[in-house]
Amino acid sequence: MAGIDHAPPPFFKRGPAPLALLTFYIAISLAVFFVDLRMRSLDLLRQSLALVVDPVQRAAQAPGSLVDLAAGYLQGLQALQEENRELKHAKLNTAPDLQRLAQLESENERLRKLLAVKEREQAKGQVAQILYTARDPFSRKVIVDKGQQSQIIAGQPAIDEAGVVGQVTRVFPFSAEITLITDKDQAVPVQIVRNGQRSVVFGLGNGQLELRYMPANADVQEGDLLVTSGLDSIYLPGFPVAKVVHIERDSAYSFARIFCAPIAAVENFGELMILDPRQPLPPPPPESKGRGNSGEVVNVRSKKKR
Amino acid sequence: MQPTFTSSRILLPVRPWFIYFSLFAAAVLNFLPTSHWPGIPDWVALTLCFWGIREPRRVGMGSAFFLGLLMDVADGSILGQHCFAYVLLAYGASALARRILWFPLLQQALHVLPLLLATQAIQAVMRLAVGADWPGIGYFVSPLSATLLWPLLTLVLLLPQYQPVEQNPDRPI
Numbered sequence: 001m002a003g004i005d006h007a008p009p010p011f012f013k014r015g016p017a018p019l020a021l022l023t024f025y026i027a028i029s030l031a032v033f034f035v036d037l038r039m040r041s042l043d044l045l046r047q048s049l050a051l052v053v054d055p056v057q058r059a060a061q062a063p064g065s066l067v068d069l070a071a072g073y074l075q076g077l078q079a080l081q082e083e084n085r086e087l088k089h090a091k092l093n094t095a096p097d098l099q100r101l102a103q104l105e106s107e108n109e110r111l112r113k114l115l116a117v118k119e120r121e122q123a124k125g126q127v128a129q130i131l132y133t134a135r136d137p138f139s140r141k142v143i144v145d146k147g148q149q150s151q152i153i154a155g156q157p158a159i160d161e162a163g164v165v166g167q168v169t170r171v172f173p174f175s176a177e178i179t180l181i182t183d184k185d186q187a188v189p190v191q192i193v194r195n196g197q198r199s200v201v202f203g204l205g206n207g208q209l210e211l212r213y214m215p216a217n218a219d220v221q222e223g224d225l226l227v228t229s230g231l232d233s234i235y236l237p238g239f240p241v242a243k244v245v246h247i248e249r250d251s252a253y254s255f256a257r258i259f260c261a262p263i264a265a266v267e268n269f270g271e272l273m274i275l276d277p278r279q280p281l282p283p284p285p286p287e288s289k290g291r292g293n294s295g296e297v298v299n300v301r302s303k304k305k306r
Numbered sequence: 307m308q309p310t311f312t313s314s315r316i317l318l319p320v321r322p323w324f325i326y327f328s329l330f331a332a333a334v335l336n337f338l339p340t341s342h343w344p345g346i347p348d349w350v351a352l353t354l355c356f357w358g359i360r361e362p363r364r365v366g367m368g369s370a371f372f373l374g375l376l377m378d379v380a381d382g383s384i385l386g387q388h389c390f391a392y393v394l395l396a397y398g399a400s401a402l403a404r405r406i407l408w409f410p411l412l413q414q415a416l417h418v419l420p421l422l423l424a425t426q427a428i429q430a431v432m433r434l435a436v437g438a439d440w441p442g443i444g445y446f447v448s449p450l451s452a453t454l455l456w457p458l459l460t461l462v463l464l465l466p467q468y469q470p471v472e473q474n475p476d477r478p479i
Contacts, residue, residue: 018367018400018401021367022367022393025367025368025370025371025389025393028371029371029374029389029390029393030386030390031386032386032389033385033386033387033389033390034386036385036386037384042385046379046385049379050379053379053380056333056334057337057380059334060334060337060339061337063338063339064338064339132339133342134382135341135380135381135382136381136382137441137442137445138383138434139438139439140439170382177382183439184437184438185437205440
């Protein structure tokens with residue numbers, strides 16, 4: 001009986017045992033998760049998959065935009081005339097400032113040259129349309145219709161007609177992902193207009209922002225306007241970011257809790273402008289070389305890493 | 307195969323293209339703007355769970371992993387988040403496959419609920435552990451609505467496999 005110690009040949013080929021497969025796939029999933037989270041070196045895989053997924057996603061948005069279109073069509077003539085009148089009014093209101101802007105800019109440039117100060121950078125950019133909100137419920141991101149084809153790169157800031165909206169964090173061939181300033185721990189370097197004090201504002205994840213690391217006796221008042229300070233190589237100085245809405249000063253803590261509301265219509269659909277990347281800043285002075293080394297790497301993604 | 311093991315109706319064999327089509331349709335349903343409303347189920351997870359139970363040989367952890375990767379890219383979440391949850395879901399579904407079909411549809415739904423809840427909870431734990439934002443309680447309502455849809459989903463996805471009740475008596479088999 002030679003065959004007694006042999007197992008009979010299997011009737012049905014079932015491949016590896018389920019537990020072995022499970023271990024294999026879990027190991028791959030976790031590896032992919034941590035590589036994407038910490039090293040962000042899987043962007044090529046993401047971009048190639050996005051090439052397949054993106055057209056389907058855009059097609060799936062079509063019914064929603066059709067409803068919007070129909071609603072806009074039915075909105076009627078009167079509402080449009082109303083809006084037109086308001087816009088003309090607003091245009092007239094801003095006309096005195098705008099008409100002298102060109103003259104002011106050139107004068108500013110001349111004066112800066114006289115003082116031998118570096119010239120102000122011009123803010124230029126391209127208009128992009130928000131396609132849809134990313135489905136991920138754990139973060140606040142939107143997808144816009146400009147991507148690598150339009151020379152968008154990660155790190156460019158995005159603004160709307162009122163203020164800063166967010167920053168491009170991932171670029172796909174035909175679309176780009178913008179992380180809103182209200183996303184949790186998304187950081188924007190800001191300056192208080194009233195007294196010029198600089199700080200960094202962080203997203204809270206619930207639609208609000210928080211001005212962190214300000215001492216409890218700091219000179220901040222409710223209603224203060226925060227604009228970008230330009231102390232990074234991402235945002236140009238002077239764009240409105242947020243307004244202080246609530247301050248909690250508790251002497252038990254060394255920092256005040258300062259809550260702000262974004263000025264731009266951050267969580268609304270519409271068009272926004274993606275500003276061109278800033279010209280590189282002059283190299284840091286030699287004594288701060290030890291700390292400034294990683295500056296260029298951090299620039300691309302200012303989001304705080306934990 | 308029968309609709310449930312206690313039923314006497316025999317189903318036609320499933321056509322592979324219908325499985326792929328239903329998974330694709332589920333993905334499109336996930337991409338619709340409605341997916342931001344609270345309580346809208348994760349259609350891909352639900353369909354994957356269904357086929358994982360009905361056809362564990364065809365739809366297993368490999369398909370789950372691939373679908374998870376696609377959903378990660380589509381969501382803009384961290385790669386591997388959906389993969390991990392869907393692979394565990396497919397494993398759970400294939401483990402349930404032998405037992406669950408002995409039960410009527412409503413009790414099947416009760417079996418499916420913990421699987422879908424675990425799928426959501428795993429993703430939440432993974433993201434919260436690396437410092438994401440709390441998604442709100444609405445995120446955990448969607449498995450409940452998915453569970454309520456289970457009987458309807460079973461009917462719809464098995465529809466192409468049903469034979470007419472009145473068989474022709476002259477037919478040889």
